[in-house]
Amino acid sequence: xxxxxxxxxxxxxxxxxxxxxxxxxxxxxxxxxxxxxxxxxxxxxxxxxxxxxxxxxxxxxxxxxxxxxxxxxxxxxxxxxxxxxxxxxxxxxxxxxxxxxxxxxxxxxxxxxxxxxxxxxxxxxxxxxxxxxxxxxxxxxxxxxx
Numbered sequence: 349x350x351x352x353x354x355x356x357x358x359x360x361x362x363x364x365x366x367x368x369x370x371x372x373x374x375x376x377x378x379x380x381x382x383x384x385x386x387x388x389x390x391x392x393x394x395x396x397x398x399x400x401x402x403x404x405x406x407x408x409x410x411x412x413x414x415x416x417x418x419x420x421x422x423x424x425x426x427x428x429x430x431x432x433x434x435x436x437x438x439x440x441x442x443x444x445x446x447x448x449x450x451x452x453x454x455x456x457x458x459x460x461x462x463x464x465x466x467x468x469x470x471x472x473x474x475x476x477x478x479x480x481x482x483x484x485x486x487x488x489x490x491x492x493x494x
Contacts, residue, residue: 382490385432386443392417393431393488397445400427408475420474430474430491438476441492443484451489454478 386393392415400421405411407423410433422428426447433442444451453466456479464471464479471478476493483489 379490382443383484386484386488389415389417389431393429393443393445396431397427397429400429422474428473433474435493439492439494440476441490444473444481444489444491445487446489447487449483449487449489451478451481451491452483454481454491456480 392413396413396417396419399405400423403423405421407421409420411419411421413419418432420430420433420442422430428447428451429445431443431445433440435441450470451473453470455465457464464477466478474493479492479494481489481491
């Protein structure tokens, strides 16, 4: 009886454990990947930020650097830059350079009223609806838009 229980019980238990561990592993991989992308591209990002601060780049449209980095400029003030915007239609996320840190006030929206918790000047950055951000390091954040 014990052998039969082990034989038929092991598969469901292992499946349940795999499912419970999958979400944290995927989330951890995403966070780690974002940090690695920032680390690898930091010099290029700083060069793009310097160019954006000159005011010669058109705000709100997609640009591509010589290194193949896609980005969007918000002339502010202050100048903010969204790097590697990636997503589907108007739902996207990216690494955001914000020297003020105000993007951290984006904490989603009220479930009943649908009103964003952050002020409109924050939620409307980059022409989208800024939903949430978490700090990477320094003036860089990972933000999600809808």
